[in-house]
Structures are given as C-alpha cells and as structure tokens.
Amino acid sequence: MSMILFACVVRVRDGLPLSASTDFYHSQDFLECRRRLKTLALRLAQYPGRGSAEGLDFSIHFSSSRDVACMAICSRQCPAAMAFCFLETLWWEFTASYDTTCIGLASRPYAFLEFDSVIQKVKWHFNYVSSTQMESSLEKIQEELKFQPPVVLTLEDTDVANGVMNGHPQMHLEPAPNFRMEPVTALGILSLILNIMCAALNLIRGIHLAEHSLQDPGSWYCWLDQTS
Numbered sequence: 001m002s003m004i005l006f007a008c009v010v011r012v013r014d015g016l017p018l019s020a021s022t023d024f025y026h027s028q029d030f031l032e033c034r035r036r037l038k039t040l041a042l043r044l045a046q047y048p049g050r051g052s053a054e055g056l057d058f059s060i061h062f063s064s065s066r067d068v069a070c071m072a073i074c075s076r077q078c079p080a081a082m083a084f085c086f087l088e089t090l091w092w093e094f095t096a097s098y099d100t101t102c103i104g105l106a107s108r109p110y111a112f113l114e115f116d117s118v119i120q121k122v123k124w125h126f127n128y129v130s131s132t133q134m135e136s137s138l139e140k141i142q143e144e145l146k147f148q149p150p151v152v153l154t155l156e157d158t159d160v161a162n163g164v165m166n167g168h169p170q171m172h173l174e175p176a177p178n179f180r181m182e183p184v185t186a187l188g189i190l191s192l193i194l195n196i197m198c199a200a201l202n203l204i205r206g207i208h209l210a211e212h213s214l215q216d217p218g219s220w221y222c223w224l225d226q227t228s
Helices: 027-043 081-098 098-105 113-128 131-147 187-215 217-227
Strands: 004-011 015-019 050-054 058-065 069-075 149-154
Touching: 004 027, 004 081, 015 113, 027 058, 027 069, 050 081, 058 081, 069 081, 069 187, 081 113, 081 131
Parallel strands: 050 149
Antiparallel strands: 004 015, 004 069, 050 058, 058 069
16 A cells, blocks of 8 residues: 555645645545645744644654745655655655746646656655665655654644734624615705705805995995994
8 A cells, every 4th residue: 555645745835735646545534634734834934844733543744945845745654764754755855856946936726737757756765665675765864854753743733823924813704884875865855955055045145245346435434334
C-alpha cells in the first residue's frame, strides 16, 4: 500500500495552490484530511519550515522555504524522515522548474498544473523504491530532524479556532435595513403646492420692493426707519 497518498505545492504567503497530484482516494476520512490540509495551507506563514499534523489514520506533513511549501498526506505508517525527504525533493524539483517571479505573479489556483506529472513521478519513486536505495538521503533528513524537530500539531489544530484566521476575526455582515417609501397622500400634495405658492409670492414681493427702492431711494430709507 502507498504511504504517500497526496501531495501539493502551495505559495506560503497566501496558501494559493500551485500544483497537486491526482487524487484517487475518496474515503470520508481522507476527504476530511484534504479539507484540513487546505486550511493549514492558509496558515503556513505562522509556522517554521517543517511541521506535521497527526490524525488517527493520516498525517499531514509540510516543508516550506522562501515562498514555496510542499505538503503531503501520508498514512500513519509513513516514517517522518521519508515524508520530509519526499517533500524536500519535490521542493527542489519545483523551484528548479519555476523562478520566484513566475511564482509570485501566479493569480489563479493550480497555475502550474503541468507539474502534476513530476509530483506523480517523485511520489511513485518514494512509494515503491526500496528505502535502502534512499538510505543516504534519509539519514541526512533524520539528522536534521534530530537537531531541528518539526512542529507537531493535531489535525484539530489545523481548523480555524473561534472563527479567527491569521489573527484577523471573520467579519459577519448584517443585512441592511429595508426602507420602503410611502406614497404621497392628497394632503401632502396640497401642502406642497401651498408652500410653492407662498415661496413664489414672497419672491414676487421681493422683486417689486427692489424695483421700487431703485426708483425712489428715499422711500427705502423711510421704510427702514419705520421698521426699526
């Protein structure tokens, strides 16, 4: 039975999936593990270069450097050294194929889907080639893990706690109140007409007063005296 079941390459800063292996496993537990892997991918920037999230039947392993991370779902029987050796090999293959500018400009998921064939080849190699043929590589990784152990999580840790991800609370949007305009009544229309008529009469009176004051300036001052 294969020990490395699924692998993908993601961008660390935002968790954007860049490429992934073809998935042939459809059990409920495996699909749940895939869901948790996607959640973990969004939070990789919070963790050091290597880490593992362990579950009952499956484990998620990740290894990141610069802005590229490789992630894998493995059976619990898969040794950690083998998983991280696989991820390191995959990382070197990917970064040798695509430069940092190309990776940084990727805007859609699985922009490098053609790398899937490389993932499948490397995955097959680690699943079916004897570990004795990879002995030197595995020993190197084992030494690295001894001096710098990976962070260990549980699969439950990969879920977003209390609705908070990356330190930002999720926003809950309330629907805007729905205001309805009431139709204008007959009384309202009459009031509007009267107001317009009063405004027009005041304007006419003002015009006549201005004309009269221009024709007879003395009367204007007299009117001012009378009103003061």
